[in-house]
Amino acid sequence: MGFCIHCGKELTDGVAHQCTNDIPADPLKYTAAAAEPEPGRPDSASAGASHTKTSSAVQVDGQVLLNLLKNPISALNMRGNQTGMIYGLIGMASSILGFWLFGLGVKRMFYSGLGMMSALLSDFGMGSRSLLLGLFSTVILLGSFWLAGNMMTKQKLDMKDYIAKMGSFQLPFGAALIVSGLLSFLLVKPAFFILVFALMTGLAANSAAAIELYRIGSTQLVKFIGIALGIYVVLLAVVNTILL
Numbered sequence: 001m002g003f004c005i006h007c008g009k010e011l012t013d014g015v016a017h018q019c020t021n022d023i024p025a026d027p028l029k030y031t032a033a034a035a036e037p038e039p040g041r042p043d044s045a046s047a048g049a050s051h052t053k054t055s056s057a058v059q060v061d062g063q064v065l066l067n068l069l070k071n072p073i074s075a076l077n078m079r080g081n082q083t084g085m086i087y088g089l090i091g092m093a094s095s096i097l098g099f100w101l102f103g104l105g106v107k108r109m110f111y112s113g114l115g116m117m118s119a120l121l122s123d124f125g126m127g128s129r130s131l132l133l134g135l136f137s138t139v140i141l142l143g144s145f146w147l148a149g150n151m152m153t154k155q156k157l158d159m160k161d162y163i164a165k166m167g168s169f170q171l172p173f174g175a176a177l178i179v180s181g182l183l184s185f186l187l188v189k190p191a192f193f194i195l196v197f198a199l200m201t202g203l204a205a206n207s208a209a210a211i212e213l214y215r216i217g218s219t220q221l222v223k224f225i226g227i228a229l230g231i232y233v234v235l236l237a238v239v240n241t242i243l244l
Helices: 029-035 044-057 062-070 072-077 082-114 116-152 159-169 171-183 188-214 221-242
Strands: none
Touching: 062 072, 062 082, 062 171, 072 159, 072 171, 072 188, 082 116, 082 159, 082 171, 082 188, 116 159, 116 188, 116 221, 159 188, 171 188, 188 221
16 A cells, blocks of 8 residues: 555555546646656667668668669759768769779889889879879869859759769769779770760760759750850869969
Protein backbone atom coordinates (compact mmCIF):
# COMPACT_ATOMS: atom_id res chain seq x y z
CA MET A 1 0.00 0.00 0.00
CA GLY A 2 1.27 3.47 -0.87
CA PHE A 3 0.31 6.99 -1.82
CA CYS A 4 0.67 8.95 -5.10
CA ILE A 5 3.46 11.48 -4.87
CA HIS A 6 1.52 13.91 -7.13
CA CYS A 7 -2.00 13.96 -5.71
CA GLY A 8 -1.58 12.14 -2.39
CA LYS A 9 -4.32 9.58 -3.03
CA GLU A 10 -3.97 6.06 -1.76
CA LEU A 11 -2.74 3.51 -4.30
CA THR A 12 -4.43 0.11 -4.56
CA ASP A 13 -2.44 -2.90 -5.70
CA GLY A 14 -3.40 -4.09 -9.17
CA VAL A 15 -5.49 -0.99 -9.95
CA ALA A 16 -4.29 1.68 -12.42
CA HIS A 17 -4.09 5.13 -10.89
CA GLN A 18 -4.64 8.55 -12.49
CA CYS A 19 -4.26 11.95 -10.88
CA THR A 20 -7.73 13.19 -11.80
CA ASN A 21 -7.17 16.68 -10.47
CA ASP A 22 -3.95 17.16 -12.37
CA ILE A 23 -4.43 15.54 -15.77
CA PRO A 24 -7.10 17.93 -17.15
CA ALA A 25 -4.87 20.92 -16.34
CA ASP A 26 -1.82 19.42 -17.92
CA PRO A 27 -2.64 16.20 -19.82
CA LEU A 28 0.81 15.95 -21.41
CA LYS A 29 2.73 16.22 -18.16
CA TYR A 30 3.16 12.53 -17.47
CA THR A 31 3.02 11.21 -21.01
CA ALA A 32 5.76 13.64 -22.05
CA ALA A 33 7.87 12.68 -19.06
CA ALA A 34 7.45 9.01 -19.90
CA ALA A 35 8.48 9.62 -23.50
CA GLU A 36 11.71 11.38 -22.54
CA PRO A 37 14.84 9.21 -22.84
CA GLU A 38 16.87 8.54 -19.75
CA PRO A 39 19.69 10.97 -19.06
CA GLY A 40 22.83 9.90 -20.85
CA ARG A 41 20.96 7.61 -23.28
CA PRO A 42 20.19 9.04 -26.75
CA ASP A 43 16.80 8.40 -28.27
CA SER A 44 17.02 5.21 -30.34
CA ALA A 45 15.00 6.56 -33.28
CA SER A 46 17.05 9.75 -33.63
CA ALA A 47 20.28 7.84 -33.11
CA GLY A 48 19.32 5.37 -35.83
CA ALA A 49 18.38 8.17 -38.23
CA SER A 50 21.64 9.96 -37.51
CA HIS A 51 23.63 6.78 -38.12
CA THR A 52 21.79 6.11 -41.39
CA LYS A 53 22.38 9.66 -42.59
CA THR A 54 26.07 9.51 -41.74
CA SER A 55 26.50 6.14 -43.41
CA SER A 56 24.72 7.14 -46.62
CA ALA A 57 26.54 10.46 -46.86
CA VAL A 58 29.92 8.83 -47.40
CA GLN A 59 28.78 6.23 -49.95
CA VAL A 60 29.34 6.59 -53.69
CA ASP A 61 27.13 4.42 -55.88
CA GLY A 62 29.09 2.85 -58.71
CA GLN A 63 25.88 2.38 -60.67
CA VAL A 64 25.31 6.13 -60.65
CA LEU A 65 28.83 6.73 -61.96
CA LEU A 66 28.29 4.14 -64.69
CA ASN A 67 25.02 5.79 -65.66
CA LEU A 68 26.76 9.18 -65.89
CA LEU A 69 29.37 7.65 -68.21
CA LYS A 70 26.70 6.12 -70.43
CA ASN A 71 24.26 9.00 -70.33
CA PRO A 72 26.01 12.26 -69.35
CA ILE A 73 22.88 14.37 -69.84
CA SER A 74 21.35 12.60 -66.82
CA ALA A 75 23.73 14.71 -64.72
CA LEU A 76 21.34 17.63 -65.20
CA ASN A 77 18.89 15.82 -62.92
CA MET A 78 21.32 15.92 -60.00
CA ARG A 79 20.36 17.97 -56.96
CA GLY A 80 22.55 20.32 -55.01
CA ASN A 81 22.55 18.23 -51.83
CA GLN A 82 25.57 16.50 -50.31
CA THR A 83 25.27 13.44 -52.56
CA GLY A 84 24.96 15.52 -55.72
CA MET A 85 27.94 17.62 -54.71
CA ILE A 86 30.05 14.48 -54.28
CA TYR A 87 29.33 13.31 -57.84
CA GLY A 88 29.90 16.82 -59.14
CA LEU A 89 33.31 17.03 -57.50
CA ILE A 90 34.21 13.55 -58.75
CA GLY A 91 33.45 14.63 -62.32
CA MET A 92 35.56 17.77 -62.02
CA ALA A 93 38.41 15.87 -60.34
CA SER A 94 38.50 13.35 -63.19
CA SER A 95 39.20 16.13 -65.72
CA ILE A 96 41.91 17.64 -63.53
CA LEU A 97 43.52 14.21 -63.03
CA GLY A 98 43.53 13.61 -66.79
CA PHE A 99 45.36 16.87 -67.46
CA TRP A 100 47.92 16.02 -64.80
CA LEU A 101 48.60 12.52 -66.12
CA PHE A 102 48.98 13.78 -69.68
CA GLY A 103 51.51 16.39 -68.61
CA LEU A 104 53.51 13.80 -66.70
CA GLY A 105 53.47 11.34 -69.59
CA VAL A 106 54.54 13.82 -72.26
CA LYS A 107 57.31 15.29 -70.19
CA ARG A 108 58.65 11.88 -69.19
CA MET A 109 58.79 10.80 -72.83
CA PHE A 110 60.54 14.03 -73.80
CA TYR A 111 63.20 13.79 -71.10
CA SER A 112 63.59 10.01 -71.07
CA GLY A 113 66.92 10.18 -72.91
CA LEU A 114 68.45 12.70 -70.50
CA GLY A 115 68.77 10.44 -67.49
CA MET A 116 66.47 9.38 -64.66
CA MET A 117 67.13 12.36 -62.39
CA SER A 118 66.39 14.86 -65.15
CA ALA A 119 63.19 12.99 -65.97
CA LEU A 120 62.04 13.02 -62.35
CA LEU A 121 62.72 16.74 -61.94
CA SER A 122 60.99 17.57 -65.20
CA ASP A 123 58.01 15.44 -64.19
CA PHE A 124 57.63 17.45 -61.01
CA GLY A 125 57.63 20.77 -62.89
CA MET A 126 55.44 19.65 -65.77
CA GLY A 127 53.13 17.73 -63.48
CA SER A 128 52.51 20.76 -61.28
CA ARG A 129 51.87 22.96 -64.30
CA SER A 130 49.50 20.41 -65.85
CA LEU A 131 47.67 20.02 -62.56
CA LEU A 132 47.16 23.76 -62.24
CA LEU A 133 46.18 24.04 -65.90
CA GLY A 134 43.58 21.32 -65.52
CA LEU A 135 42.26 22.85 -62.30
CA PHE A 136 41.92 26.39 -63.62
CA SER A 137 40.66 25.32 -67.04
CA THR A 138 37.88 23.18 -65.56
CA VAL A 139 36.84 25.69 -62.90
CA ILE A 140 36.94 28.69 -65.23
CA LEU A 141 35.00 26.91 -67.99
CA LEU A 142 32.18 25.91 -65.65
CA GLY A 143 32.27 29.28 -63.92
CA SER A 144 31.95 31.07 -67.26
CA PHE A 145 28.77 29.24 -68.18
CA TRP A 146 27.40 29.84 -64.68
CA LEU A 147 28.05 33.58 -64.87
CA ALA A 148 26.63 33.90 -68.38
CA GLY A 149 23.55 31.87 -67.54
CA ASN A 150 22.77 33.74 -64.32
CA MET A 151 23.30 37.11 -66.00
CA MET A 152 21.23 36.45 -69.12
CA THR A 153 18.34 34.32 -67.89
CA LYS A 154 15.82 34.12 -65.09
CA GLN A 155 16.92 30.55 -64.39
CA LYS A 156 19.14 31.39 -61.43
CA LEU A 157 21.16 28.49 -60.06
CA ASP A 158 23.07 28.53 -56.80
CA MET A 159 26.64 27.25 -56.85
CA LYS A 160 25.91 23.93 -55.13
CA ASP A 161 23.14 23.00 -57.53
CA TYR A 162 25.25 24.03 -60.50
CA ILE A 163 28.31 22.04 -59.39
CA ALA A 164 26.18 18.94 -58.79
CA LYS A 165 24.75 19.13 -62.32
CA MET A 166 27.58 20.45 -64.50
CA GLY A 167 30.34 18.90 -62.39
CA SER A 168 28.82 15.43 -62.78
CA PHE A 169 28.52 16.09 -66.50
CA GLN A 170 32.34 16.21 -66.74
CA LEU A 171 32.80 12.54 -65.79
CA PRO A 172 32.90 10.94 -69.29
CA PHE A 173 35.23 13.62 -70.62
CA GLY A 174 37.39 13.31 -67.53
CA ALA A 175 37.56 9.56 -68.12
CA ALA A 176 38.74 10.18 -71.69
CA LEU A 177 41.40 12.59 -70.42
CA ILE A 178 42.58 9.99 -67.90
CA VAL A 179 42.91 7.41 -70.71
CA SER A 180 44.85 9.98 -72.72
CA GLY A 181 47.10 10.70 -69.76
CA LEU A 182 47.87 7.05 -69.12
CA LEU A 183 48.48 6.39 -72.81
CA SER A 184 50.88 9.36 -73.02
CA PHE A 185 53.41 7.38 -70.96
CA LEU A 186 53.71 4.99 -73.90
CA LEU A 187 52.45 6.61 -77.10
CA VAL A 188 52.35 10.37 -77.30
CA LYS A 189 50.62 10.86 -80.65
CA PRO A 190 47.55 8.68 -79.99
CA ALA A 191 47.31 10.19 -76.51
CA PHE A 192 47.42 13.69 -77.99
CA PHE A 193 44.62 12.89 -80.45
CA ILE A 194 42.47 11.51 -77.63
CA LEU A 195 43.22 14.64 -75.59
CA VAL A 196 42.21 16.99 -78.40
CA PHE A 197 39.09 14.94 -79.13
CA ALA A 198 38.09 14.95 -75.45
CA LEU A 199 38.67 18.69 -75.12
CA MET A 200 36.77 19.64 -78.29
CA THR A 201 33.91 17.26 -77.56
CA GLY A 202 33.81 18.40 -73.95
CA LEU A 203 33.62 22.06 -74.95
CA ALA A 204 30.77 21.45 -77.40
CA ALA A 205 28.93 19.16 -74.97
CA ASN A 206 29.31 21.60 -72.07
CA SER A 207 27.90 24.37 -74.23
CA ALA A 208 24.91 22.20 -75.14
CA ALA A 209 24.38 21.15 -71.51
CA ALA A 210 24.51 24.76 -70.27
CA ILE A 211 22.03 25.78 -72.97
CA GLU A 212 19.68 23.01 -71.87
CA LEU A 213 20.19 23.77 -68.19
CA TYR A 214 19.47 27.48 -68.53
CA ARG A 215 16.83 26.97 -71.24
CA ILE A 216 18.47 29.36 -73.63
CA GLY A 217 16.20 30.31 -76.53
CA SER A 218 17.32 30.51 -80.15
CA THR A 219 17.41 34.31 -80.00
CA GLN A 220 19.94 34.28 -77.15
CA LEU A 221 21.97 31.28 -78.26
CA VAL A 222 24.84 33.06 -80.01
CA LYS A 223 25.03 35.78 -77.37
CA PHE A 224 25.13 33.22 -74.55
CA ILE A 225 27.92 31.14 -76.08
CA GLY A 226 29.87 34.27 -77.03
CA ILE A 227 29.73 35.71 -73.51
CA ALA A 228 30.55 32.40 -71.81
CA LEU A 229 33.50 31.54 -74.07
CA GLY A 230 34.70 35.14 -73.97
CA ILE A 231 34.83 35.06 -70.16
CA TYR A 232 36.59 31.70 -70.32
CA VAL A 233 39.30 32.79 -72.76
CA VAL A 234 40.01 36.08 -70.96
CA LEU A 235 40.19 34.56 -67.48
CA LEU A 236 42.28 31.60 -68.63
CA ALA A 237 44.70 33.92 -70.39
CA VAL A 238 45.04 36.06 -67.26
CA VAL A 239 45.62 33.03 -65.05
CA ASN A 240 48.12 31.55 -67.51
CA THR A 241 50.07 34.82 -67.62
CA ILE A 242 50.13 35.42 -63.88
CA LEU A 243 50.23 31.95 -62.36
CA LEU A 244 51.38 29.55 -65.05
